[in-house]
Amino acid sequence: MDSLRATRSWRRVTARSAFAIALLSGLVMGCGHFRTDAPSPDIQTVKASAHNLYRASVRPDVTPIPVQRLQQWTLHLDTIDGQPVDTATITMDGGMPQHGHGLPTSPRVTRALGNGDHLVEGVKFNMGGWWVVRFAISSSAGTDTVTFNLGL
């Protein structure tokens, strides 16, 4: 049931980002990473959370983001006023809005690295196209989500 809820939940989030389909549709089948030639600020790697509680950024360990290879990411998390967040419960999910499926793996935030950095392990994308990844964050600053769009 948890995964069912998670799938429905990220679909709701991605539905709100549906406009990005048009912006990113030209990237399908490419081999890029957060394509800088795309015109939308929505595919930036630094984002404010949905309710503006946090500012988050992601840094993959390999760029451009490879397809079909397990990778680690570093999620950096600050409160919206710039204080690093080291103590938080963070989960990650995501998927491909155009295909209606989730991530091929279950990535996890495995440890806090200090200074607001958190290690994310088990990240994998099994095909090119538009992907959405979402982090659900809970800390003393509150509960919020932050969503990133990727064009691989």
Place this chain on the structure above:
Amino acid sequence: MTRSLIAPAVVVVALTGIATVSIGNVRRSTVTWTPAELATLRSLSLRSLEPLGADASNRYANDPEAAALGRDLFFDTRLSGNGKVSCATCHVATQDFQDSKPLADGVGRTARRTMPIAGTAHSPWLFWDGRTDSQWAQALGPLESAVEHGGTRAQYAHVVAEQYRERYEAVFGRLPNLTSIPRHAGPGADSVARVAWGRLSTEAQEQISRVYANIGKAIAAYERRIEPGVSRFDRYVDAELTGARHTPENTLTTDEESGLRLFIGRARCATCHNGARLTDDHFHNTGVPLPAVTLPADSGRTVGVRQVVSGEFNCTSRYSDAKPEDCEELQFAVTSGPELVRAYKTPSLRNVANRAPYMHAGQIASLDGVLAHYAAAPAAPFGRSELVPVRLSPNERRQLVAFLGTLSAPITVPPGYDKAAGTRP
């Protein structure tokens, strides 16, 4: 006059982006691929196949003596309940290591289509449902299956002791003393063998299971040397990337090129059939029809992932040589959810034209039938199909089939590795 002949050709090029020029036997492609398309073509060619690294779970994977032993075990019918079935019974070396049957026949009939072997060492998951996570663990499944080899691990340990002792011990060390071990004992489906297994001490069970695991590791050391060969498609991509002149060995016909354009474009085949082996190594419900014959309920990855997570011979098991941190695929596997229901592994398309019938139980007889299925995208018998309909004319299906034929190539096997040692050619 000249102008009137050229004009239609220009129109054809403008409409399709494809034209060819024939000069004697040498055909020069004048298809224009965009840089993004060329990058996609490169990603699909064997140029992009990464060399096999070490298998952390099998320290013998690159040992030539283990591979030679594994080759002989692979072809040995003594590793079966009736003395008539070997791995090669279904994985026929002269047929791309598969059997061209809808359902495999071992000592009985199985519920699944035999999968080819070439390139599977690159895959994180084995079997249609990914119920093992290494070639060596995969090799052990059929050996104890009641309908495949139909034997027991104690029997196989005895066969190794009697037939392969010296070679086994040179690779894996001393065999355990088997004098008090019954001929047939194992934890599989056979109730008599299971009772005999239950009477053994835990230590004896573990010793036999370790011999059994080593049989799998030797077979895997052999199988990982079976790799896909360079196809005409790969040579075509090389020529397109380097600007080399097209020759009969590296060219595609107009239909094949059109099929390739559809494959990476509108038909969206390359979404899942990506990378040099043309598989994303993942699991999808594509609404494949139920088999014509009644088979046990089959929910694909839903059950497969449970089996691999709890697998006796998985990457984190006592029989694996890997450290837990080497087992990331297992550690981060998706273990539940509706997407797993009746999801099966995307098969490699290398040599696909040579191995009808298709799908996990051989439900579809021809490649044209497969394409008609994907174009129509019917609802799944159960679970939810990921497919969306794609409009493909009969001619476009024909072009796609033509392209798929360019992926055929003799597989790469070290000399003498397509048969057991001592077998006459």
